[in-house]
Amino acid sequence: MNKAEDMRKVNTACTLDCWDSCSITASVKDNRVVSIAGNSANHVTGSFVCPKGRKHIDMLYHPKRLKTPLVKKSGRWLPVGWDEVLDLVAEKLELLRSSYPTTALLHCRHGGSTGLLKSIEGRFFNAYGGVTEPTGSLCQGAGAAAQLYDFGNLLSSDLTDLVNSRVILIWGRNPAETGIHLMPFIKRAKDRGAAIAVIDPNATETVKSADMHVSPLPGTDGALALSMAHVIIKENYLDNDFISSHVTGFREFRNYVEVFDPETAAAITGISREGIVSLARLYGNGRPSSVLIGYGVQRYSNGGYTVRAIDALGALTGNIGVPGGGIYYGNNCGGKYIDGELLSGNKLKKYSRSFPRPRMAEFIENAEDPPVRMIFTSRANPITQGMDSERMIRAFSKVDFKVTVDFFMNDTAQASDVVLPCRHSLENEDIVFGSLSHCYINYCNRAVEPEPWVPSELWIVNELARRLKLEGLPIKDEKWWLEKAIAPLTKASGITLDDLKAGPVMIPGVSAVAWEDKKFETPSGKFELYSQKALEDGYDPLPVYIEKKAKTSKEYPYWLLTPHTKSSLHSQHYVFDEQQTLPVAYINPDTGMKEGLENGAAAVVFTGTASLECRVEYREGIRKDVVMLHEGCWIQKGGGVNRLIPETVSEMGCHAAYYDCSCGIKPVDRQPGERERGDASDIMDENSNRQIHK
Ligand SMILES: Nc1nc2c(c(=O)[nH]1)N[C@H]1C(S)=C(S)[C@@H](COP(=O)(O)OP(=O)(O)OC[C@H]3O[C@@H](n4cnc5c(=O)[nH]c(N)nc54)[C@H](O)[C@@H]3O)O[C@H]1N2
């Protein structure tokens, strides 16, 4: 057999929690993935995969990938067999169930993998009796709540439609680093003459592709948008037909924005009067204009109103539901074709309890009736990625028994009592749908047979269900679950699992232009500038401007921004960082001069919550009142920016207001002989670092 015949190409998808959910093809030889390429059958993600996508191979074969279940005994990790560990976990579950309502268990899952079947634990825990689960969001919840008030759903046009735009505002979003497949569409629009403006207090890679960079004071974009609305109304860039047929509350909104004249807004946002007027004119004149709203803009305690104010610009100018005119934020296309109840098993639960996701540590500390006695974490790294990491570590340490399912000994695994390894998406059958960039459903065909020691999450919960004699979780294989999960799709369109296996399939009936029919899913059927529903929920019915919670002061004169880094999907790719390196704090060179910090100097960033040693890097173009550190680096590797950030919640959507935080920065004041930084060992159990692999 020659080499070419040995190589197999397997259709699958990138399961990282990224906007793009790329359709990919894995080349496999001798049961080993040798390369990963984009699958051009997906017209949005095409043949390109980003470095993180290619790194799935290194993840799969990483020497530190967990090879066996580990149990912490007297502070040391001991490898144990699967039967032993599952007996132990089942025994703890049995004990908990006999002593408390099952809500004494907190199930923390997040976006580690977007595979549909990975959520089967939801059904397991509901069959078990119903457990404590998070509500709200660490990701896009404030803006999502806003869009539900305005549009009644989250829909975005196909990215190809951007080439019809004459103006594109990229607002608090950084696609060049966080969602790369958008960039070719931006470029195409630009080549056809579109003007591109980026609104971001940071000088990102995306800014380099723009014609205009507007850099507001963090968390003041609501005032900027309302002032643009003021200009749009005053200078009559309105689409009166759209407003009269499809918008509620224009009069009330017009009255409200009267006070947001550009002078007033300039004082709030730090953008000049002229800057505000020209941005409003650019957008208003565009026809059609699009806005790509990112998630950075809503990680504030006023983030929901901010997104509502930006949405309003589309409604005033009729840039909604027309080719080239759109407000892009999220995309719920396809959800109705998946049987959510099947995988969640919501109807099975006897007990239920929820807590606000951004306040997980506080909840664990204070929960009563029952207290939290067990935490089961999967596809999540709450200690590194949740708010207030040190508080989270303390909260974890108070809970009797913690189980984490993961590939690696990350910070959350380290703070657990049992760690269970699991399969990578290249070793699993699964389905990925719900990309924010396109409306394809991807089937993950199993690329390689896993080592016998790596079970799927499905197998793990099946084994636990068998031990606990749970009736609500039938012991079935992947095919059975996936076929049932897509039953609504098959019923509506005839698309079967075999069709999906053959390559990416476009969700049927999705219009390339979102809201083309102007049938909004709000109570009135219109775009709601005035939302009665918001009023009933305790909010202002209009998109109003409220100030964010955090304040700068003499001690904390800077805004701490902690956005996502290009090189890692959250904490996941920091597994490749062997060395403990200081996190980088990006500041404007003028800020460096002012604080006595040279480029490359060691510095301490401090907030009212904690401090972190880092290395300064000058960045031209970043606001002078901003200190920027990327999120994601593990605490055990010297990172942990979320140690600095208190548990702060947005006004709507119960969302983590990570960027609503002020800080100071100063040179390191180290005594001779003192170690380079106060690293994680002061807050993490040093023994848990010692891992034994047999
Ligand atoms: N490489 C990589 N890609 C990723 C991820 C990753 O971790 N790494 N994560 C994925 C996930 S889960 C998500 S949610 C998305 C997020 O994707 P994005 O929304 O693009 O990313 P963020 O880093 O949240 O923030 C975007 C920008 O908002 C800016 N920003 C912060 N505050 C303000 C403000 O007050 N006003 C304005 N106008 N801008 C502000 C930040 O400076 C940042 O450049 O990315 C996804 N893609």
Ligand SMILES: Nc1nc2c(c(=O)[nH]1)N[C@H]1C(S)=C(S)[C@@H](COP(=O)(O)OP(=O)(O)OC[C@H]3O[C@@H](n4cnc5c(=O)[nH]c(N)nc54)[C@H](O)[C@@H]3O)O[C@H]1N2
């Ligand atoms: N400061 C600050 N903090 C932030 C943000 C910010 O902008 N600033 N952004 C927030 C956002 S948008 C998000 S989405 C969250 C992300 O928060 P998380 O989803 O908790 O973050 P990840 O680092 O992606 O951790 C996912 C874990 O899942 C594991 N994993 C991957 N695949 C699988 C699998 O198939 N099975 C199992 N069991 N585990 C798997 C990975 O190894 C990793 O340890 O972080 C939030 N945190």
Ligand code: SF4
């Ligand atoms: S991380 Fe995002 S852009 Fe990269 S391969 Fe995965 S889905 Fe595609």
Ligand SMILES: [Mo]
């Ligand atoms: Mo996210």
